[in-house]
Structures are given as C-alpha cells and as structure tokens.
Amino acid sequence: MTQLAHRPSPPAVPDHPVTRPRTRPVTLSPGLIIAGLLGGVAAASGIALTTTSGWLIVRADEQPQILLLITAIVAVRTFGLARPVFRYWERLRSHDAALTDLAERRTSTYAVLVPLTPARLGARGRSDLLTGVVDDLTDVVDASVRVTVPVLGALVAGVGAAALTALVHPGAGLVLAGMLLAVAGVAFVADRLESRTQREVLDARAEAARVAQLTAEHADELRSIGGVNTATGWLREAHHRVRVSVARQSRGRALSAAAVLVITGVATLTTAVLAAGSDASGPVRGLLVLAPVATGEALGVLTEATRSLARARACGQRLDALLDQSPAVVEPAANDATPLRPGGTPRLAIDRLSAAWLPGRTHLGPLDLVIEPGERVAITGPNGSGKSTLLAVLARHLDPTTGTYTVDGVDVTRVPLEHVRSLIALVDDEPHVLAASLRANLALAAPGATDDLLEAALRRAGLGIWFDGLPDGLDSRLGAGGLGISGGERTRLAIARAIASDRPVILLDEPVAHLDHPTAHAVIDDLVHHVGEKSVIMVTHHGIGLERMDRIVSIPGTEG
Structure with missing residues (x-):
C-alpha cells in the first residue's frame, strides 16, 4: 500500500502514554x-x-x-x-x-x-x-x-x-x-x-x-x-x-x-x-x-x-x-518546530542512527547513510537486519532511538510530522486496492489531481495498455464487485499513486517480492525510467533491479 502523509496535519502527540477515556460498553444518553x-x-x-x-x-x-x-x-x-x-x-x-x-x-x-x-x-x-x-x-x-x-x-x-x-x-x-x-x-x-x-x-x-x-x-x-x-x-x-x-x-x-x-x-x-x-x-x-x-x-x-x-x-x-499506547513518533512542540525550506528533492542523512520497534531491543543500526537528491539507492542485508525499519524511520513512522536523521540538514525530530511525510511516498510489498473506482484509488494519493494527471501517472507506471483496455476508464471499479487485478498490476498501481502524489522521495519496501522475474524487472525498469529527479530508496533481498540503482548499501545484521 502506498502510505502517504496524512491530510490534514495530525494532532500533536505527547511523549508519554496517551490518556483517553476508557471504552465504556454501557452508556446512557x-x-x-x-x-x-x-x-x-x-x-x-x-x-x-x-x-x-x-x-x-x-x-x-x-x-x-x-x-x-x-x-x-x-x-x-x-x-x-x-x-x-x-x-x-x-x-x-x-x-x-x-x-x-x-x-x-x-x-x-x-x-x-x-x-x-x-x-x-x-x-x-x-x-x-x-x-x-x-x-x-x-x-x-x-x-x-x-x-x-x-x-x-x-x-x-x-x-x-x-x-x-x-x-x-x-x-x-x-x-x-x-x-x-x-x-x-x-x-x-x-x-x-x-x-x-x-x-x-x-x-x-x-x-x-x-x-x-x-x-x-x-x-x-x-x-x-x-x-x-x-x-x-x-x-x-x-x-x-x-x-x-x-x-x-x-x-x-x-x-x-x-x-x-x-x-x-x-x-x-x-x-x-x-x-x-x-x-x-x-x-x-x-x-x-x-x-x-x-x-x-x-x-x-x-x-x-x-x-x-x-x-x-x-x-x-x-x-x-x-x-492506550504511546505513538512511535513524537510531534515537536509548536514553539520548537522548524519548518523545511519548500521545493526541490531533499538531501536525507542519518548519522549513527539506531531504532527499535520494542523497548529494550535494537532492530537497526547504528547506521550512517546519506541519500543525495535524485539518487537511486538499493538497501540489502539479511533478514532481521533492519531494512524495513530503516524505511519506517525515513518515512517518519518510527523515531530514532539514538543518532540523528536530518532532511536538508534539519533534524526531523524538530520538524512537524506533516512536513516530512509530505515529502515521502511509501510502496510496500502488499499494495492495497480499495473496492472503489480507479480514480478513487489514485485520488487517495493526489486528492486534487486532474484526470489527465492521473492517467499520466498510470502510463508512467507502465499501466498504459491495461488502462486503455478498461471498460469505463478512471470510473472502472476495482476490487470486490469490480475488476480483478493481478499482482503486477497491483504493484504498478501503487507506484502510480506514488508518482501521482508528486512526492520527491519514493521508498520501496520489497515492491516486487511476489512477482515473477520478468514482471519484477519490468516494474523496476518503468519506475526508474519515469520518476525523473525523485530520490528512490529500495529495500530488496532478491537482487532484482540492483543494476538500475546508483548505489547499493548493505546493512549488517543487528544483535537484537
């Protein structure tokens, strides 16, 4: 599923356990x-x-x-x-x-x-x-x-x-x-x-x-x-x-x-x-x-x-x-927040960064990594080394445990979550298709986009021939009660969402893990060819598409 920044901005969340009213099964009104x-x-x-x-x-x-x-x-x-x-x-x-x-x-x-x-x-x-x-x-x-x-x-x-x-x-x-x-x-x-x-x-x-x-x-x-x-x-x-x-x-x-x-x-x-x-x-x-x-x-x-x-x-x-859990990311206080400069593809840098999903554990790092604007980087490593954890940190779904993560030199922990997430689109290994029209599936990523922009995103993702064969174009219904969609088409649709969103950074978490080799190579080729100046960070353990990347970074296994 292509995960995008939430609109409007999410409310500020504290760095302590959330206090909320208990769920009451019996109420009187x-x-x-x-x-x-x-x-x-x-x-x-x-x-x-x-x-x-x-x-x-x-x-x-x-x-x-x-x-x-x-x-x-x-x-x-x-x-x-x-x-x-x-x-x-x-x-x-x-x-x-x-x-x-x-x-x-x-x-x-x-x-x-x-x-x-x-x-x-x-x-x-x-x-x-x-x-x-x-x-x-x-x-x-x-x-x-x-x-x-x-x-x-x-x-x-x-x-x-x-x-x-x-x-x-x-x-x-x-x-x-x-x-x-x-x-x-x-x-x-x-x-x-x-x-x-x-x-x-x-x-x-x-x-x-x-x-x-x-x-x-x-x-x-x-x-x-x-x-x-x-x-x-x-x-x-x-x-x-x-x-x-x-x-x-x-x-x-x-x-x-x-x-x-x-x-x-x-x-x-x-x-x-x-x-x-x-x-x-x-x-x-x-x-x-x-x-x-x-x-x-x-x-x-x-x-x-x-x-x-x-x-x-x-x-x-x-x-x-x-x-009743504390969020994994903390919104900075309004008086401490630092906005990012608008426009362009950002430079992402992490320095001696480690992260964990559970307290007392280490699922990533410490790691040093710099992603230059427009760079294509493949992330490899053994299972459990923290590849998906790295993407979660980059997408601001998980706070670092130690070290720093900066965007254009600004520490992300001081930047409003919405600002960072608005730069990043995430495509994972199980893209979700809504039981709705094709337009609605794409508008999830680009609410204000015109039909021409949505169609262009489909063609740039390699779905041009598939789109031309649809009976109702963007009004064609997908999922339950609608048209069936193959694994390759599902992945390409998620990539089309990322392209339509016009986010300058695209994160790919095993996007072709469930596809056959010819389809997987075709998907990666189309993506790299059409993303323009966007940065692409791809996690993979199959080795597919590595030849289309500018750089390969291997993450060693963590001690846990």
Missing part, C-alpha cells in the same frame, strides 16, 4: 433513555395484553352480557396494537442513537489509531487488524441496543407489573417483586460466567483463524515437504479447542435461560396458590396467574443482554489495550 422507556412501554403492553386476555377469556366463559366485555375487548386490542407500535418507535430511537454513537466513536478511534501506525499495531495483518477494530467497536456500540435499552425496558415493565399486581393482590405483587430480584441475580451470575468464558472463546477462534490462514497461504509449500497431515492436525486441534470453549460457554447460557424459566414457573405456581386462597373473582384469579408468565417473558431478554454485555466488555478491553 437522552436518546437511549427514551428508547428504553419506549421499550418498557412495549414490554408492559405485552404483559397487559396477556393478563387482560386471561381475564377476558375467563369472564367470557361466565357468559355475561356482551356490553360488560366491551372495555376488556377494547383494552386487548389497544395493548395488541401498542406493543408493536412502541417497539417500532423504540427501534427507531435506539438505532438512531447507536448509529450516531458509532459514527462519533469511529472518528475518535481512528484519530487515535492513525498516530500508532504502523509501529504500535503489533504483528497482525492490516486487514485482520482493521477488521478487529471495526468489529470490536461495533460490538461495543451494539451494547447500547442489546444491553442498555433491553435492561431499561425490562426494568420499567417488571416494576410496573409488580406495582399494578400489588394493587390487585399484595401477595401476588410481592411474588413478582421476588421474581424480579431472582432474575436479576441470575443475570449477574450469567454475566460472570459469560465474562469468564468470553476471553477463552475469542482466543480459540483467533487461533483457529490464524492456523487456517497459515495453512491456506502455504498450501503449496506444505505439499512439497509432506506437511499437509501435520498442518491438518494443527487445524483440527484448533477447531477442537473452539468447540470445547464454545460448549463450555453454551452450558452457562443454557443454565441461565433455564433458571429464568424455573423462576417463572415457581412464581406462577406460588401466585396460583395465593389466588386460589383469595376471595377474588375467577377472572381476576386468571389475571393474577398469568401475570408472572407474561412478566417472565419480558424479563427473558436479560440473559441475552448479559451475553452482549460480556462481549462488549471484552471488545472494549481489546480496544483500550490497542489504543
């Missing part, structure tokens, strides 16, 4: 409170519908004058209509609040995530990481709809049902109150059980996904060394762990759901005994017996709410662990 009240009215309407229907059936069996049943008949119809209507209004309010919250949280989360790129994002693949952040954030926000609103609704409906039942029969009202407390206790235990197994289930699923991806990506190598059965055993073991952990979690959920049914049954039997011994009329007795049944149905949502709460809590903890 006016919109959610209103939604919870509407949900409570809908649930209460359901309880009233059941109990009033019971009263009506028993009273009708006594064959009174039809006029004596009119009020109950109208009430049944009213409650029957009120339940879906209020539920619909609750859904509108709760989802509107949740989607608004999701948009705000995504904006704030990405604002915190961007300064952590890429040094603080761990060893996970970019797509896995992005999917994880999106899914975790969605689960946290979903707790508003799946936890806050149902709990408020169940509380309103349950308390209302107990209070009204107590007006008819105090003993039955106490039974319903005890039922509420018992279900609350079950929900608390269910939350503890769910939280205890949630981490285990998530870890098991992550391991199964990791093994499956590893096996699929290296299927040919596994076949060539006869390791298919071994890899299949790893996959079988990972899935067995998933089954065991999910089964353990499901048992807790089943017990919680069963406990609510048992509580409902006990409350119903107790109320039936109390009603039978009272002097209430038959229809009223029917109403009292059905009250715990209807209330139990309304309270049944609490077990599902505890499941969502435990999941949201685990997702929030993962987000906090990711986002």
Whole structure:
C-alpha cells in the first residue's frame, strides 16, 4: 500500500502514554433513555395484553352480557396494537442513537489509531487488524441496543407489573417483586460466567483463524515437504479447542435461560396458590396467574443482554489495550518546530542512527547513510537486519532511538510530522486496492489531481495498455464487485499513486517480492525510467533491479 502523509496535519502527540477515556460498553444518553422507556412501554403492553386476555377469556366463559366485555375487548386490542407500535418507535430511537454513537466513536478511534501506525499495531495483518477494530467497536456500540435499552425496558415493565399486581393482590405483587430480584441475580451470575468464558472463546477462534490462514497461504509449500497431515492436525486441534470453549460457554447460557424459566414457573405456581386462597373473582384469579408468565417473558431478554454485555466488555478491553499506547513518533512542540525550506528533492542523512520497534531491543543500526537528491539507492542485508525499519524511520513512522536523521540538514525530530511525510511516498510489498473506482484509488494519493494527471501517472507506471483496455476508464471499479487485478498490476498501481502524489522521495519496501522475474524487472525498469529527479530508496533481498540503482548499501545484521 502506498502510505502517504496524512491530510490534514495530525494532532500533536505527547511523549508519554496517551490518556483517553476508557471504552465504556454501557452508556446512557437522552436518546437511549427514551428508547428504553419506549421499550418498557412495549414490554408492559405485552404483559397487559396477556393478563387482560386471561381475564377476558375467563369472564367470557361466565357468559355475561356482551356490553360488560366491551372495555376488556377494547383494552386487548389497544395493548395488541401498542406493543408493536412502541417497539417500532423504540427501534427507531435506539438505532438512531447507536448509529450516531458509532459514527462519533469511529472518528475518535481512528484519530487515535492513525498516530500508532504502523509501529504500535503489533504483528497482525492490516486487514485482520482493521477488521478487529471495526468489529470490536461495533460490538461495543451494539451494547447500547442489546444491553442498555433491553435492561431499561425490562426494568420499567417488571416494576410496573409488580406495582399494578400489588394493587390487585399484595401477595401476588410481592411474588413478582421476588421474581424480579431472582432474575436479576441470575443475570449477574450469567454475566460472570459469560465474562469468564468470553476471553477463552475469542482466543480459540483467533487461533483457529490464524492456523487456517497459515495453512491456506502455504498450501503449496506444505505439499512439497509432506506437511499437509501435520498442518491438518494443527487445524483440527484448533477447531477442537473452539468447540470445547464454545460448549463450555453454551452450558452457562443454557443454565441461565433455564433458571429464568424455573423462576417463572415457581412464581406462577406460588401466585396460583395465593389466588386460589383469595376471595377474588375467577377472572381476576386468571389475571393474577398469568401475570408472572407474561412478566417472565419480558424479563427473558436479560440473559441475552448479559451475553452482549460480556462481549462488549471484552471488545472494549481489546480496544483500550490497542489504543492506550504511546505513538512511535513524537510531534515537536509548536514553539520548537522548524519548518523545511519548500521545493526541490531533499538531501536525507542519518548519522549513527539506531531504532527499535520494542523497548529494550535494537532492530537497526547504528547506521550512517546519506541519500543525495535524485539518487537511486538499493538497501540489502539479511533478514532481521533492519531494512524495513530503516524505511519506517525515513518515512517518519518510527523515531530514532539514538543518532540523528536530518532532511536538508534539519533534524526531523524538530520538524512537524506533516512536513516530512509530505515529502515521502511509501510502496510496500502488499499494495492495497480499495473496492472503489480507479480514480478513487489514485485520488487517495493526489486528492486534487486532474484526470489527465492521473492517467499520466498510470502510463508512467507502465499501466498504459491495461488502462486503455478498461471498460469505463478512471470510473472502472476495482476490487470486490469490480475488476480483478493481478499482482503486477497491483504493484504498478501503487507506484502510480506514488508518482501521482508528486512526492520527491519514493521508498520501496520489497515492491516486487511476489512477482515473477520478468514482471519484477519490468516494474523496476518503468519506475526508474519515469520518476525523473525523485530520490528512490529500495529495500530488496532478491537482487532484482540492483543494476538500475546508483548505489547499493548493505546493512549488517543487528544483535537484537
């Protein structure tokens, strides 16, 4: 992916751990409170519908004058209509609040995530990481709809049902109150059980996904060394762990759901005994017996709410662990910042520089290197020598541990990040293609470029013939739901982005690592031929394109 300077300038970040509000899976806002009240009215309407229907059936069996049943008949119809209507209004309010919250949280989360790129994002693949952040954030926000609103609704409906039942029969009202407390206790235990197994289930699923991806990506190598059965055993073991952990979690959920049914049954039997011994009329007795049944149905949502709460809590903890990190680069204070002189290709120099991704380690250096304006330099060295780390330092994604890195003689730690990053385009070994139009893929690097400039960048990157064959030109859709694109075309598209950006320095991190030799040579030839006076620094371990470089710098292995 061609990584470019962020626009607008990123906010200043401190050189100490970032302090940010903890991710809260359960929030209260006016919109959610209103939604919870509407949900409570809908649930209460359901309880009233059941109990009033019971009263009506028993009273009708006594064959009174039809006029004596009119009020109950109208009430049944009213409650029957009120339940879906209020539920619909609750859904509108709760989802509107949740989607608004999701948009705000995504904006704030990405604002915190961007300064952590890429040094603080761990060893996970970019797509896995992005999917994880999106899914975790969605689960946290979903707790508003799946936890806050149902709990408020169940509380309103349950308390209302107990209070009204107590007006008819105090003993039955106490039974319903005890039922509420018992279900609350079950929900608390269910939350503890769910939280205890949630981490285990998530870890098991992550391991199964990791093994499956590893096996699929290296299927040919596994076949060539006869390791298919071994890899299949790893996959079988990972899935067995998933089954065991999910089964353990499901048992807790089943017990919680069963406990609510048992509580409902006990409350119903107790109320039936109390009603039978009272002097209430038959229809009223029917109403009292059905009250715990209807209330139990309304309270049944609490077990599902505890499941969502435990999941949201685990997702929030993962987000906090990711986002509560210090960025790998520090923005200089405004009063200490030194702007770069505009125009031209800069001279890059590093002096006795070392860098590390993790504290207490050394992944690069110490190293001395000067890149003159317009120079083509190849960086080689054994795996682990720090080649990609060097590019991260040059691109201002990682601060030096020791030594200095200067641009036109100015120490980069005193230059605003945006100023340095605006000079540099980075093309790595896994260029990303957006599921969007070709124009949108190029505009990512050059937002204000005209169509003529974008087309010229494609041709300079060696994609002229490919572009001429597209059905809709720059409007052709790429990626999912659009045109397929080969590995060579993907790399050339990333290079076209770098050219379109008009950045004076292009960093290449194994850009042709996954291409066949003829395609790889053609890509490097086109790049070097069309970049003009730009500086090119290419990391490689294949040796492809070295003959097109002005100089080759070999980095010795680091001690770690």
